[in-house]
Structure formats: structure tokens, C-alpha cells
Amino acid sequence: MLMTTILSIGTSNAQRTRKFPETKAEIIINTQIDTAFNYIVPVDLSLIFKRYKRLPAVEKTNENELWFRPGLTRTVYFDDGTTAKETLLTVEQSQSFTYKIEGFTSQLRFLAKRIEGNWQFTTMENGHTHIEWTYTIIPKNFIARFIIRYFILKDINGLLNNGLSIIKENLENEE
Secondary structure, rough: HHHHHHHHHHHHHHHHHHHEEEEEEEEEOOHHHHHHHHHHHHHHHHHEEEEEEEEOOOOOOOOOOOOOOOEEEEEEEEEEEEEEEEEEEEOOOEEEEEEEEEOOOHHHOOOOEEEEEEEEEEEOOOOEEEEEEEEEEEEEHHHHHHHHHHHHHHHHHHHHHHHHHHHHHHHHOOO
16 A cells, blocks of 8 residues: 555656656847847748648737737737637747747647747857757647647647748848
């Protein structure tokens, strides 16, 4: 009985502390960090989120002001008719910004509580900008964690990498 209780507690703690499914996309862009940051934070999402495999494209958002102030929220409309609510959490000028996506009306509502987005910007010695874009998906339960990790995360990574490629092309062709 004691051994069963110890194993049960150990399993419970392990599940609570296991890392959430996460994916990261990185790119180096031939532009100054301020230019990259000021383009990316308020970017029109429909320009960078194109349909990728099972993931819908962004059609539009309903923001009322430039997306630079923490606390701003907007509804994101996808080309399959679904929506999600996005909230800007932090903005550290030319360094980073974070946001969360929740209130999914897609099938993701059954799997994820929210997605946490994090962008990090670093100036390189040659004046280029290194960008890291991380999505952490907070699952609703351990079954959802498994499904996200093994069936959805790879597509999300592809979506992020496509977005970064579009951003790189737009910024490098702009100058």
C-alpha cells in the first residue's frame, strides 16, 4: 500500500512538472534590430500566416490600434471560419515581446488552454538580427499533451518557419 502511494505521488509530480509542448523557429535577417522589431510586432498577420498542411491561414484581425502596447487584445479570424483571441503581454523595445492566444473556436479548443508566443531579437556582430520565435502550447490534459506533441507540433513549427521566411523576404527586399 505504501509503495503504491509513493509511486502514485511520484507519477503525479512528474506529470505536473513535465515541460509543455514547445516549438521554436529561428532565422537571421539582414536588417537592423530596430527595423526588424518595429516591422514584426505590429505586422499584419494575414501576410505571414499562410495555410500550412492542416493549419488554416489568418484572414484578418480586428485590432483598433497599432499592436505595440501590452494589454491590447484582438480577435484573429482564420480562413476556415474559426477565431481565437490574442493578447499582447509584454513589449521590450528591440529585445522581445510576448503574447497569448486563447478562446479558440477551432478543434484546438478541445486540446489547448492557450498558446504562449515569445519573440526574442538579438543583434549580431555584422549588424544582422537573429530572431527566435517560440510557441508553448498549454494542453488541457495529459492526453491533449500527447496529441499536441506527436501530431500537431511539427505542423506548427512549419507554420512558424514559413512566417519567418516571409518576414525575412519582406524585410530584406524592403531595404
